[in-house]
Amino acid sequence: MALPVNIQDTLIVTRFDYRNLVRSAPGVIFLVVYLFVVVQLGAISIDLIPVGASEPSPMCKLPTGSAPDRIKDKIQRSIPPFSNVSPQAWRYLECERPVVMSVFFLIALFVVPFLVLLLSFNQVAGYLHRRSIRYILPKTGRAELYLGLFLSNLKFFTVVSGAVTAAVTLGWLIVGRSLPLGTVLLFSAQIFAALWLSAVPLIAFMAMMAAAVGKPTGTFFLGVGFYLAVDIAGGLISRQTEYAKVLFYVIPLEVKYWFAYPSLGRFLGAAVLMLCYTVAYLAIGWGFLRRRNV
């Protein structure tokens, strides 16, 4: 059975739009902000590595009730990336993984989705708004264009995120020589995979928004606004009723923290869910784009 999309055309669109994205304002802004935020985050985490520390998890050794321990507890309870992680996962991140990397991991899981929204709002909307799509459509189908643009954004994110994670890992290895090499490399791979899998559905989410709205500014504000509204509303209402937590699953807010659990099954489950989100968003977006006036 023939695929409903022409793979060759999709890849041509991906390759071309990647060139466009690298030079585009959203691409450059994403690159600068991502480099700044994530490299800063990495640098802070590297600074936390105690000189000459021989233990993989120095924070685990904090004396109970000491000032730093109390601060950590406070952070753990009130800051979203930490408060969303269960005590079981905390123990794993503190004691079985280098805790400095865990801090980086959790903050990155919290911050990176915003940056992904920054990157991907223009993917379809730019072509629709400038009507450049009219040059392309007689030469290939809407499905190929839609999928090709999604893949180019994903490719761009993969390259940037991969390069930055590799740089930060190198920093951990150089500064924290006492940290076990295998653990650091494995955990870095886990961090990269988790960030990547968390980003995929959000790129699809913005593709969906763009297909519905058709204008870059509208897509940006609606996409980011929706993401924040769900996050804030979910946080506020779930204090009153547990059922409100279902809001966190409209977008992959809660699921991404599953990547921090000490269980391969849970990691894979989260990965599958992320792909489901991706497929759902792409399908809804396609519903908008396939018969819209361009």
Place this chain on the structure above:
Amino acid sequence: MTDDLKQAEEELRRAEEKLQEAREKAARAAEKAKAGVKPRPRPKKGKLAIDVQKLRFSYGSIEILKGFDLKVSQGETLGFVGPNGAGKTTSFSVIAGFLVPSGGEVRVLGRSPWDTEHLKGRLSVLPQDAQLIANVGIHGQLVFFAELLGFSGKAAEEEATRVLEMVGLAEHVKKFPGHLSHGMAKRTGLAQAFIGDPEVVLLDEPTAGLDPFAAKQIRDIIASMRGERTVVVSSHNLAEIQDICTDVALIHQGQIIKHGDIDTFTEKDNQLRIQIRGGVPPVTFFQGIETSGGVRNVEYEPHMGWMTVNLLPEAPPADEVIKMIVGRVFEIGLSLGEIQRGTSLEDVFFQLTGQGGHGAPGGHGAPGSYGTPGGYGGPGGYGGPGGYGTPPGSAGP
């Protein structure tokens, strides 16, 4: 002897040029075949390239296209004309598959315009208001389009270069869209429409905003496709349409109000327009022409000296009538300006759309022009009430 030799040399030079052109064409065809691009069939006589039936399109509650039919035969060069807001660009956009019609049906080469898999490379479009992709050079964009049409690697690069040369942008291949003037951007848009060898080409205002040289270049390209490809051109430049098209469709208020070949459209065999210079001819001159065989009536507009001779179906060939009139003009000691067979497309446009043009005060051709009461040649032709011979200012209300 010297002249014969020169002529022979000239013929030889022309033959060599043609041979060179044929070689280049063959080389291009071979390249395309190598790159996996299918050669396009020549137009089939009697087959439709575009078949539009009861086409409707609305923006919200505003109905733009009101259920028109349009059939464009393969090999036809159709001029699509109409006033602003008549629905030209909307029609193009629906035919190209950019807009979803609210009713009716569109078939391009027997397929829905949404059937990209089958129409890919066979239908190409110059959209009116689309912008080029901002962050990739124009050559890179054309290579991308060529790749989508099946050209691979080097062949795509060469095709991009070829179409840029075709529209006179060979020296600007490295430019980005942001560095192009309006005219250059338009020419780049045209270049993408000529990639490959499309069977149906839709060009929405291809020469708008171009300098006269570039506009002529584009007109020549379109003219060279006449009979070989189906081309639909929308333009406000009616003289241009009359020059390059074989057929015309006039759209007004969302309806096609007239469609036909350009000779019928402009009544080429039914009307002559002759400009007489050097003075106003006497009444007997017009009477003499009107009583000669095959002439229905004569109208005269003294402001620019245009005389319109409407012919009967049984009139002798137009060339003979022209010869007769020219002889009479010289007999009365006047001279000739221009001679036109048929009315201009512009006049037809004004008449059918009911808009003022030359027919506005002092003009000719539109309602209320020299054929109306108070004008020259009103009811009863020249000499009618207030007809030929009335004071200046009689060129229509």
